[in-house]
Amino acid sequence: MILVLGGLWIGQNINLLPVGASVNAPIYDELFRVLFSIGTILFVGIVGLVVFSLVRFRRKPGQIGDGIALEGNLPLEIFWTAVPAIVVLFVGLFSYDIYERMGGMVPLAHGGHGDSQATEERVWGGIGTAGAMQAGSEMAVLPLPVEVTAMQFAFLFHYPEGDIISGELHVPSGRPISLKMEAKDVIHAFWVPEFRLKQDIIPGQPTLLNFTPTRPGRYPVVCAELCGPYHGGMRSTVVVESADDYDAWFQANRKLPVSEA
Amino acid sequence: MTLTLPQQSKPPSLQPTGWLRYLSFSVDHKVIGLQYLVCGFAFYLIGGALAGAIRTELTSPVADFMPRDVYNQVLTLHGTIMIFLWIVPVVNGAFGNYLIPFYVGARDMAFPRLNAVAFWLIPPAGLLLITSYFITGAAQSGWTAYPPLSLTTPASGQIIWILSVLLLGGSSIFGGINFIATILKMRRPGLKLMQLPMYCWAMLGTSILVVLSTPVLAGTLILLSFDIVAHTGFFNPGMGGNVVVYQHLFWFYSHPAVYIMVLPAFGLVSEILPIHCRKPLFGYTTMVYSIMAIVVLGLVVWAHHMFTSGTPPWMRLFFTIATAFIAVPTGIKFFNWIATLWGGKISLNSAILFSCGFIVNFVLGGITGVALAQVPFDVHVHDTYFVVAHFHYIVYGGSVFVIFASVYHWFPKVTGRMLDENLGRFHFLLTFIGFNLCFAPQHWLGLNGMPRRVAEYDPQFAFVNQISSVGALLMAISTLPFLWNVFASARSGEIAGDNPWRALTPEWLTTSPPPVENWAGEPPLVTHPYGYGIPADQIDLKDASGSDLWSNGR
Numbered sequence: 001m002i003l004v005l006g007g008l009w010i011g012q013n014i015n016l017l018p019v020g021a022s023v024n025a026p027i028y029d030e031l032f033r034v035l036f037s038i039g040t041i042l043f044v045g046i047v048g049l050v051v052f053s054l055v056r057f058r059r060k061p062g063q064i065g066d067g068i069a070l071e072g073n074l075p076l077e078i079f080w081t082a083v084p085a086i087v088v089l090f091v092g093l094f095s096y097d098i099y100e101r102m103g104g105m106v107p108l109a110h111g112g113h114g115d116s117q118a119t120e121e122r123v124w125g126g127i128g129t130a131g132a133m134q135a136g137s138e139m140a141v142l143p144l145p146v147e148v149t150a151m152q153f154a155f156l157f158h159y160p161e162g163d164i165i166s167g168e169l170h171v172p173s174g175r176p177i178s179l180k181m182e183a184k185d186v187i188h189a190f191w192v193p194e195f196r197l198k199q200d201i202i203p204g205q206p207t208l209l210n211f212t213p214t215r216p217g218r219y220p221v222v223c224a225e226l227c228g229p230y231h232g233g234m235r236s237t238v239v240v241e242s243a244d245d246y247d248a249w250f251q252a253n254r255k256l257p258v259s260e261a
Numbered sequence: 262m263t264l265t266l267p268q269q270s271k272p273p274s275l276q277p278t279g280w281l282r283y284l285s286f287s288v289d290h291k292v293i294g295l296q297y298l299v300c301g302f303a304f305y306l307i308g309g310a311l312a313g314a315i316r317t318e319l320t321s322p323v324a325d326f327m328p329r330d331v332y333n334q335v336l337t338l339h340g341t342i343m344i345f346l347w348i349v350p351v352v353n354g355a356f357g358n359y360l361i362p363f364y365v366g367a368r369d370m371a372f373p374r375l376n377a378v379a380f381w382l383i384p385p386a387g388l389l390l391i392t393s394y395f396i397t398g399a400a401q402s403g404w405t406a407y408p409p410l411s412l413t414t415p416a417s418g419q420i421i422w423i424l425s426v427l428l429l430g431g432s433s434i435f436g437g438i439n440f441i442a443t444i445l446k447m448r449r450p451g452l453k454l455m456q457l458p459m460y461c462w463a464m465l466g467t468s469i470l471v472v473l474s475t476p477v478l479a480g481t482l483i484l485l486s487f488d489i490v491a492h493t494g495f496f497n498p499g500m501g502g503n504v505v506v507y508q509h510l511f512w513f514y515s516h517p518a519v520y521i522m523v524l525p526a527f528g529l530v531s532e533i534l535p536i537h538c539r540k541p542l543f544g545y546t547t548m549v550y551s552i553m554a555i556v557v558l559g560l561v562v563w564a565h566h567m568f569t570s571g572t573p574p575w576m577r578l579f580f581t582i583a584t585a586f587i588a589v590p591t592g593i594k595f596f597n598w599i600a601t602l603w604g605g606k607i608s609l610n611s612a613i614l615f616s617c618g619f620i621v622n623f624v625l626g627g628i629t630g631v632a633l634a635q636v637p638f639d640v641h642v643h644d645t646y647f648v649v650a651h652f653h654y655i656v657y658g659g660s661v662f663v664i665f666a667s668v669y670h671w672f673p674k675v676t677g678r679m680l681d682e683n684l685g686r687f688h689f690l691l692t693f694i695g696f697n698l699c700f701a702p703q704h705w706l707g708l709n710g711m712p713r714r715v716a717e718y719d720p721q722f723a724f725v726n727q728i729s730s731v732g733a734l735l736m737a738i739s740t741l742p743f744l745w746n747v748f749a750s751a752r753s754g755e756i757a758g759d760n761p762w763r764a765l766t767p768e769w770l771t772t773s774p775p776p777v778e779n780w781a782g783e784p785p786l787v788t789h790p791y792g793y794g795i796p797a798d799q800i801d802l803k804d805a806s807g808s809d810l811w812s813n814g815r
Contacts, residue, residue, distance in 0.1 A: 018709050031637055039628040046595065046624050050617050053602035057538070058609050067540035067605035069794030076600070077547045077593065084592040088585045088631065095635035096578065102637055186410040187504060189569060189644060193710035196641040200569045202505065203409055204498030207571055220719065224569075224644040224712040226403050227410060229329035232715030 003048075007041035021215040021240060022195035024102045029196075031098045038087060103210070143176035143210060150181065150188035150201045153230040155221060162254025169238040172246035173216050179209040189224035192238055200225055213240040286381065288373035289777055293380050294359030295675065298668075300380075301351035304387055308342035309737060311335050316699075316733040319726045324716040332716040333401040334394060334418070340404030341422065344518065345429040346387045348660050352525035353471075354380065354436055356667055357464050359675075360532075361440060363768035363775075364458045366449025366784035371442035379435035386428035393421040403714060405511060408485060408496035408504050416489050423482045423489075430475045430482075433521075437471030440464050449784050455549070458766050458790045459542060462549050463528025466556040470517040470524075473560065478514035481507060505570055512563035520559040522656055523623075524552060526663035527594055530616050533670050534598055536764045537613045538605030541791040544597040551590035558587045568639045577636045584634035591627060595620060611685030615666030618693050622658025626651055629704065644714075647707025650700045658696060665692070665743070672747070673761045677773045678754035684746040688739055695735025702729050766790045 014036050020026055057067070146169065147158040157169045171177050181190060183201040190209065191198040194217075199209045223234035241249065277285045282292050283299070314335050318326040327335070358376065362369055370376045393399045400422035402411040411419050444457070444465050485507065487493040494500025496507040535542045542548065564572060564580040572580075598620060607613060629651040633639050642648060665688070672680045702725045707713075711722050718726070760769045768775070770785045 016705055016708050028637060028641060031635065035632045035635070035638065039632065043625055043628055046599065047621050049599050050602065050620055053599065053605075054607060054609065054613075054617060057602065057605050057607050059606045063606055065539070065606060066794045067538055069541055069792075069796050070543065070600075070604060071541045071791075072544040072546070073600075077544050077597075080596040081547075081589060081593055085586075085589050088588050091631065091635065092582050092585050095581065095637055098635075098637045099577075186413060187407055191644075191710075191712065193641070198569050198640050198643055200571060202498075202571055204503070205505070205571055220710060222710060222712055226333070226407070226714040228414070229333060229401070229716075231333075232324065232329070232712075232717035235719075 003045055004041055007037045007044065010037065010040050012037070018193050019215065019217075020194065020196065021213055021217060021219055022192075022197065023212040023214055025194065025196045025214075027098055027101050031095055034094060035091065038091065143178035144171065145178050145180065146171075148179050148181040148190065148201070149184060150190070150223070151184040152186065152228050153223070153234040155188075155190070155223075155234070155236045157236075159250070159254075162250055164250070164253045164255065166253070168236060169221060170246060170249050171213050171238065171240055172243045173213055173240050174243070176210060176212045179211075181207045181209060186227050187225045188227050188234070191222045191224040192219055193222065194219040195238075198224055213238075216240045216242060216245075286377050288369070288377050290358045290362050290370045290373065290376065291675075291775065291777075291779075293376055294355050294357070296380050297350050297354035297358060297383070298356075300384060300387075301347050301355060304342050304346035305351075306740070307391065308339055308347055309740070311339040311342065313733060313737055315339060316730040318716055319718070320723075320730045322718050322720040322723045322726075327716075329716050330398075330401055333403070333414075333714070334399040336714055337400045337403050337422070338390065338394060341390060341400075341426065342387070343656070344404065344522070345426060346383065346390075348522045348656060348664075349429075349433060349518070350383055351664055352522060352529070352660055353433070353440075353464070353467060354383075356460070356525065356529060356671075357436070357440055359671070360460060360768060361443055361464055362447070363779060364461050364766065364790075365444060365447050366452055366767060366786065367443065367447040368778050368780075368784070370439050371447050372439050375435050376439050379432045379439065382428045382432035382435075386425045386432070389421055389428075390425040393418050393425075397421065405515070406482075406485065407511075408488065408502075408507050409498065411485060412488055412497055419489055420486060423486045427479055427482055430479050433471050434475050437468035437475070440468040441472065444468075449786060451786050452788070455546070456788045456790070459531035459545070459548055460525070460528035462552050463524045463531070466552045467521050467524045469556055470521055470559060474514040474517040477510055481510040481514075505567070505572075508567050508570055509564065512566045513560075516563040516566065517559050519652075519655065520555060522660045524555065526619070526660045527552070529663050529667045530598065530619060531594075532766065533612050533616050533666055534601045535791045535793055536670075536762045536766075537608045537610060538602055538793075539607075540601055540605040540794045542597070543600035544593070545791070547593055548597055551593040554590035555587060558583060558590070562587065565634055565639070568636050569643050581634050581636050585631050588627060588631050595624060595627075610682055611669040611680070611689055612666045614686060614689040615662050615669065615692075618689060619659055619662040619666065622654050622662060622696070626654030626658055629654065642707050644712055645707035646703040646711045646713055649713050650703035650707065653696075653700045653703075658700070662692070665689075668747075670762070671768075672750070673757035674768060674773050674775070676751050676754070677757055678750050679757045679761060680750045680754060681746050684742045688742045688746065691735055691739035691742070695732045695737075695739055697732070699729050699732025699736060702726075702732075765792055 012033060014033065017029060017032060020029055145160055147160060149156040149158065154167065157166045158164070159166070179190070181199065181201045183203045185203065187203065188201045189198055190201055195211055195213065197209070197211055199207055201207055217240055219238050219240070221236040221238050223231060227234060282289070283296055287293060314327065315332070318324065318332055324332065358370065390399070397417035398415055400406065400411070400418045401414040402419065406419070406422065444461050484495045488496055488502070494502040496502045496504050498504060531542055531548060562580055562584040564576055565584045568577055629647070633642065633648065633651060669680055669685055672678070706722055706725055709722070711718050757773055759771065759773050762769065765787060767785050767787045770787070771780045
């Protein structure tokens with residue numbers, strides 16, 4: 001009982017993750033806390049049993065007898081088959097729920113048909129992806145489109161609205177962002193730890209990734225798939241700014257007038 | 262050794278005798294087992310030196326210890342050597358060859374010559390792999406060799422890597438066929454399947470996985486080599502190929518490979534614990550079923566390595582659930598081992614300490630494994646140091662700890678002498694502390710944004726990486742007392758006698774070391790390999806405590 005309460009307390013108070021800076025970060029952290037609680041309870045419990053057994057049942061000097069001839073116990077076996085099964089089922093359902101809230105269960109985007117591309121487009125993203133993909137123009141706020149090109153060993157961000165090419169990703173806080181990602185040479189991965197978001201960028205497979213940043217600041221963009229000698233140096237920065245700051249940056253850098261269509 | 266009389270009446274064998282037979286094409290399963298073990302350990306030292314190079318590079322956030330392309334060669338070689346030349350050959354080939362014929366009551370494996378061929382594929386494959394570093398530069402694309410990276414890095418190193426892994430895969434398949442045939446067909450008359458020691462079941466399950474999945478890897482790597490040499494386009498997106506298909510095929514082998522590395526370890530622990538606890542193995546039948554459940558589930562979880570590779574949602578969901586459910590049969594085994602400990606008379610020797618270290622490490626690795634199976638969790642930590650920590654807890658904290666436990670347990674059988682227990686406990690302490698110091702902090706690194714396979718990283722992670730490197734140094738130092746112990750004890754250790762552990766399994770019911778034909782007369786029929794312990798009604802009440810009686814009443 002103490003074990004369970006202690007595990008829950010640790011789970012609620014643990015702080016191992018970087019700050020959350022996107023809409024799905026708090027949802028992720030909720031899952032992390034639940035997994036951490038269950039994991040702590042199990043780990044401490046099992047290690048406690050092992051250590052207790054080793055101390056309590058150790059052979060004292062002079063003892064030569066055997067232990068008890070206990071070959072098995074069916075109810076006990078059923079008990080420790082059923083309990084982990086229930087825990088795993090609970091964790092699975094819970095993470096399914098988390099996954100759905102992050103927008104993971106959206107079917108494949110069929111917007112790709114319009115581009116008459118044979119390759120499929122994959123979607124994974126934060127909350128709002130479902131709405132963004134299905135409702136399209138009915139959305140109050142259109143997602144900001146950015147094209148990401150990953151190559152050995154850099155990310156390039158292209159803003160089609162202003163024809164800006166940038167080495168840093170500038171995004172306004174609170175607005176959904178839609179990244180259209182392409183790799184030129186080998187597999188890369190777009191990872192922002194503070195957004196709890198990672199997506200491989202696979203050559204020949206344009207990939208869509210949606211998210212909504214919430215917390216202004218500068219966060220690292222990290223390549224997470226081995227891509228060659230300078231893989232460790234393939235980093236960039238995502239700058240999350242207030243809408244006004246973003247507009248100022250956008251106006252200062254744009255090359256094309258924004259089409260009012 | 263007075264029991265080897267029959268040999269004297271035979272004409273002199275063409276096989277060399279004495280220590281030279283360990284360098285020969287011997288068909289004796291015991292010689293082959295030791296060849297696997299010693300050869301594997303030599304490669305472990307090489308792979309460990311490479312790990313040391315990696316940890317040295319990572320003590321500072323900039324790439325200053327070695328050039329970046331060399332770093333990628335080192336991490337590729339480290340992974341390949343540790344998996345294909347150390348853990349797989351040792352937990353399968355070494356202990357399997359030594360023990361399985363004893364356990365089934367046979368005088369050798371089903372196909373002794375195939376067995377020798379399987380071993381002798383390993384040294385050339387390993388030397389090929391290592392010399393590639395000095396001659397052409399080794400492969401740089403990680404042990405996963407994902408295209409297109411493996412197509413664009415220098416071709417010669419990659420081709421040699423493929424050849425080497427193909428040879429090792431072939432060796433593994435030959436071994437697997439041999440184990441299946443031996444366990445199913447070479448059993449002593451009267452010995453039933455459900456009377457076999459647990460390690461036989463583990464090896465049966467493992468060999469099924471080897472035979473089903475290794476050919477897939479072989480085919481995949483042959484296609485990859487066509488892409489490199491003949492410029493075909495199977496996995497080259499520039500020529501209409503698909504790189505995700507490679508990942509599916511690769512992980513169809515390489516996830517079961519994890520079970521190929523840990524199932525035999527499960528079997529070995531199941532042999533060691535009952536003997537040193539003086540108790541029967543708890544729940545024999547459920548242990549057998551859980552091995553088979555792991556085999557079946559292990560074949561249908563591979564795509565959890567690909568949650569960020571543009572995998573469709575239904576596939577992510579299916580593989581999440583399948584992966585998480587592996588925890589159930591695995592959990593059964595762990596609870597059964599704890600129940601085996603419970604109420605025993607445990608000798609706290611090195612074999613038990615390493616086995617319990619295995620339980621502790623593997624439970625942590627299993628818990629992070631269930632977490633990683635959850636798609637939303639995995640999407641953040643995939644390809645980070647969290648994953649590095651997770652699988653080292655499984656393969657090092659799991660399999661390698663069991664290899665050490667097994668060496669302490671079977672050393673008296675092989676040499677007739679005991680290892681020094683004090684040095685053994687010191688070895689355990691250093692290894693356990695060093696291992697946890699090295700890999701536990703890496704969980705935090707991964708959660709906070711350090712990707713794997715990097716030579717340079719964000720300076721904020723420098724301190725934790727240095728802690729990890731200190732742990733790696735401790736692990737390196739911990740092999741010294743072990744090596745000293747093995748060499749010194751083999752020469753002048755305490756004489757063990759035939760059965761120092763008072764064990765009941767058939768390999769102990771002969772001389773130590775055993776004669777070539779395993780038993781001087783008829784092989785013993787052991788129908789209760791775990792028949793230790795005193796029935797509860799005969800327990801000496803003066804020696805028993807209340808909880809002994811209580812736990813019997815459960």
